[in-house]
Amino acid sequence: MPELPELNPVIHGKLRLALLSLLAGVEEAEFTWLRAKTSSTDGNLGAQLMKLDEAGYVSVEKKFVQRKPQTLYRITEAGRAALAEYVRALKQLLGAAINA
Amino acid sequence: MNANAEDFDINSRLKMIENMMAEGRRSTESWGWTFVLWGLAYFVATAWSSVGSGSKLAWPVTMIAAGILTGFGAGRNKNGQPETTLGRALGAVWAAMGMSLFIVLFSLGLSGHSDMHVFVAIIGAMLGSANAASSLMLKWKMQFACAVVWLASVIVASFGTEQQAFIAFLVATFLCQIVFGIYAMMCESRRRKQMGAVHA
Numbered sequence: 001m002p003e004l005p006e007l008n009p010v011i012h013g014k015l016r017l018a019l020l021s022l023l024a025g026v027e028e029a030e031f032t033w034l035r036a037k038t039s040s041t042d043g044n045l046g047a048q049l050m051k052l053d054e055a056g057y058v059s060v061e062k063k064f065v066q067r068k069p070q071t072l073y074r075i076t077e078a079g080r081a082a083l084a085e086y087v088r089a090l091k092q093l094l095g096a097a098i099n100a
Numbered sequence: 101m102n103a104n105a106e107d108f109d110i111n112s113r114l115k116m117i118e119n120m121m122a123e124g125r126r127s128t129e130s131w132g133w134t135f136v137l138w139g140l141a142y143f144v145a146t147a148w149s150s151v152g153s154g155s156k157l158a159w160p161v162t163m164i165a166a167g168i169l170t171g172f173g174a175g176r177n178k179n180g181q182p183e184t185t186l187g188r189a190l191g192a193v194w195a196a197m198g199m200s201l202f203i204v205l206f207s208l209g210l211s212g213h214s215d216m217h218v219f220v221a222i223i224g225a226m227l228g229s230a231n232a233a234s235s236l237m238l239k240w241k242m243q244f245a246c247a248v249v250w251l252a253s254v255i256v257a258s259f260g261t262e263q264q265a266f267i268a269f270l271v272a273t274f275l276c277q278i279v280f281g282i283y284a285m286m287c288e289s290r291r292r293k294q295m296g297a298v299h300a
Contacts, residue, residue, distance in 0.1 A: 021116065024121050
């Protein structure tokens with residue numbers, strides 16, 4: 001029996017997976033936009049983004065626009081590669097489930 | 101977890117990844133309201149210009165008013181939206197078209213050197229090319245159909261009578277601005293409803 005791939009635990013969390021997928025489709029996104037798209041709370045969203053940041057999968061930029069604080073998030077090359085690897089592993093698992 | 105449950109989970113995860121990635125791209129496309137706004141502006145300007153006095157100012161004044169409203173709405177719409185290459189490319193196409201059309205209509209409206217054939221041909225050609233470029237980038241057949249309707253109005257304006265050109269303009273404005281704009285807004289609204297909450 002072929003060995004099944006392990007899923008990256010950092011990405012496997014549903015909100016973190018959604019965030020990484022959202023960021024993969026854009027160049028950069030504000031915290032407020034990510035919150036609206038995922039319907040999550042500030043605390044939960046901040047905590048999950050911090051985990052992705054610590055893993056090196058997203059980069060954070062804080063700045064002021066018209067005296068208002070703005071936090072921008074971007075997916076890094078490592079994050080894009082990890083997401084691609086995660087999708088590949090999911091598809092491999094799906095294939096294994098179908099063939100079982 | 102049994103095989104079926106795992107299978108469902110994997111499928112739902114793949115679907116979610118696909119939806120979320122697409123959502124980022126689609127966020128740059130929520131501009132249906134501008135089509136409706138400019139469609140109404142064309143109708144208002146057309147009706148106003150057909151009324152005796154002050155008709156010379158109808159197009160310049162209506163275009164300026166619609167331009168200000170678009171700028172105001174765009175500022176609100178952009179707030180918090182992500183930046184994408186596709187979004188910038190689409191924005192560039194419409195901004196360039198808008199500026200060119202504004203200058204042409206403003207100048208022709210003030211100088212009075214326009215007739216119905218030229219007027220409809222210019223609007224049809226510019227909106228046809230902008231819709232075509234946008235639809236090819238977005239692979240949106242409905243918008244490509246709008247481009248075809250606008251370009252058809254150019255042919256009618258070139259070969260038809262003044263009255264036929266005017267009718268072609270009204271039909272194209274109704275279908276490609278009002279109807280298409282409402283359709284785009286409905287698509288956006290439906291998509292928002294489909295996006296469920298995502299929790300950790």
